[in-house]
Structures are given as structure tokens and as C-alpha cells.
Amino acid sequence: MGCRPDSRLSLKSVCTLVGVTFAVVASIPGCSERDRAEKLSNALQADAKISRVEVVATIQKDVVHTTSQPATVHPFFKADIISKISGYIEDVFVDIGDVVKAGQPLCKLTVPEIEKQREQIHARQQRLKAEVKKSEATVNVAVAQVRASEAEAEEAASNIKQVVARLIANKADLKRVVGLVERQAVTVAMLDEAQASNDVSEAAKVSAEAALRSAQAKKEIALAERDAAEAEVATARARHAESIKEGEELDAMLQYTTLRAPFDGVITTRSVDPGDFVTGASQGHGLLRRPLFHVDQQSRLRIRVAIPERDASEVDAGDPAVIRLDALPNAPIEAVVTRSAQRLDPSTRTMLAEIDVDNVSGQLLPGMFGCATITATISRDAIVLPASALRTDAVGEPYVFLLDKENRITKQVVTVGADDGHEIEVVSGLVGSERVVDAFVGSVEEGQVVEVVRGE
8 A cells, every 4th residue: 555645634524624613602691702612722733733644454474575686698608719829720610500419529729849749759759669669678688698697607606516526536536545655565656646626626616616707707797787778678668658648648738629518509609710710728828818719508507696695594395486587588597596605795785596497499599688586485374564664763773653542652562574565574573462553644653543444
């Protein structure tokens, strides 16, 4: 109920009231014309001081708390496609409006210097691979030499054992012959023969020991040569592995010469043509650092709504929402809040909420604008008043005027909730049985007695 002048006191009622008052005054004995006129004026003034008001009753009903805020359509995913490497645009495969699949080529770059480096690396790999094989062959030769020297050393050790055995036998024979000669059982010639055999065995032992030392030295040399060959193999293999890694890095860089779509979507921007030179994002400042393409995923969209601070605490994921877009006024979208930021933007004092909607038909487009009405909460059996009955004081504190049994005005401070412009929810301050003064023309004061002309 809006504010309007109180015009229910008609001209006829005023004339009747004046006539009645005049009759009452005229009937007072002993009154002169002047006295009667003065008393009539006073009576009229006293009657005019009585304010006439309407009374409204509170009602109880379920109040739906909603917030209606501007809404903007955004792609579910969006990506700026920027080249990682520098090069010339060799070919462009898509244009604006094209629907692309994840991994689909968008354009091809040519980078001659990287391709040349890749050829050089490939040749180096072949050379290092040959060096590895050569080093491995050297190791095999060294291993064979080690085995030969080990066999020679084993043979020398076995030979010295035989020589020592013969020497021991010859010494024993010499000792026996010496005893026989002393007993003159054999001739001195046999003693000389036994002595000669012993001397030969002694010489053979010395020679065998020298041969053993030589064989052991050869074995050590062969082992050292084998170790050196194995080290060379390890070095060659490391160089070869390093060249392979360099080649893989160049191959990876060459993969970047083909720019691909990161996800299913629509090309919304294309800023290059064949022959353009682009500077890679990882190579400092360039001539064309702008995105080559922009891709939006539009099969599913995000509708973003900025929730004011007063409503932010009441909006949660799962709350029902109705979106009406300016471009589609007759096609409201029913959905639910999908997520919210759970924080306020300090610059706007609003909280971002997102509503995900399917767009398989492609009817919705990123950038569309409209209004989202979100049902935040529902107050059951809430006390509701007409908006016209609510007043505010000088500091903005809401209150209402109540009437007691004697129609005396009392002021009651209230706390309000939902307000749709016609009705206001009273959160606290009323119990629901009060008589509340509606809007009226004029002014009243707390404690003043008024006349109720409507509402009871």
C-alpha cells in the first residue's frame, strides 16, 4: 500500500461538524455573539488537532528471500593460444567461428634454424654411436688380453710348482749320494752328477719365478687396459646419451611448431596469417606477442553473478536460480548456483557466484547479459507488513507506530528482512498481534491519542 493523502474528510462532513458545533455553542446561556464565535473557533481548533489514521494488521506467511542481480554469460573454459617458439606462420588451418576438437591443429610454424640443429644433432648421434661400438670392441680386446695374461700367470705358477718339486727331489738325491761317497759306496763321479742335477733345478726355479712375475705384470697391464677401455665406453655412451637428449629437446621444440586446440571449443579470435613472424613467449619481447587465437568452450557455460555484501552470506551452492537474458527475454533459464567464491571482492564488496548451464544447442553466447534471481532462503511463518507502514528515523533506524487499547500512539523499533517494495518482513520487534498505523498525512507523536478511521 503506497503513500497517499488522507482525503476521506469531505466538505459535507466539515459543514455538518461546524453546524453541530455552532448549535452546541449557541445553546450555551449568557453567551454574546463574540463569546459564541470565540468558543466556536476554539472548539474547531481542538477538533482539528485529533489525527485520523488507518490501521493495518500483520500477517504471517512464508517469505522467500531472493536476490536479483546482473548476470553475464562466460565460456566454461577459455584460452589464449600463444606460440612458445619464434618462427614464421607456414599455414593456418582454422578461422573464427570454427568448431574445433581437443588436439586439433590450428596453425603450423616453420623454424629453419631448429630443423638445421636437429639434422646436426642426428649426424652427431650417428658418429657417437659408432664411437660407442668402437670402444666396446676395444673393451672386448682388453678382456681377451686379461684372460690370456691370467692363463699365462696360471701356467707360470703351475710350472714353478713342478720346478720346486724337482729341486726338492734333486736335493734329496744329492744328500743321499754325499752319504754314499763318504762311505765310499759310490764313485765321486756320481756325486758330481747329482750336484749338476741340483744346480739345474736351482736355475730352473729362478727362471720359473721370473716367468711368473712377468705373467703377473702382463695380467696387471691387461686389467688396466680393460679398465681404461671400459671407461672410454662409459664416456662414449654418456656423450651419445647427451646427444639423444639434445635431439629429444629439439624434437620437443619442433612439436611446438604445430599449435593445437587445448579443448573442444570455438575459435573466437584469429590474429595471424601465413607469412607472419611471431616471437615465442619464452624468448623475450617480440613483435607479435598477442594471442594467435582465442578458444572458448561453449558447450557448457558459466553465468557469473556479483552478489552484494548484504546477501552474500545467504547464497550457497545448490540455491535455485532463474536467469533471464536480454537477448532471450521469453526463455528464462532455470538452474542452481554451482559455486561461489566465499569471499568479497574488496573493490566492489560483492561475492562472485557461478551458475553452470548446458549449451548444447548453441543458443547462448558468451558476453550475453541479463538478470539472475537467486532464491537464497525461505522464512517460514514470517511476520509481514505493508511497506507503507514502515518508517525510519533520522539515522535510518526502522520503526512502526502501534496503537494501544486507548488508540494511543507508541513507537516500536523493528528489524526488517526481505523487502519486495510492497511488503516487508519484520524479523524482530513484533509478535504479530499488534495494531500498526499505516501511512497517513500529517504528523503524530508518541503518546498522542488518534482516531482510527479505517482498518478495524
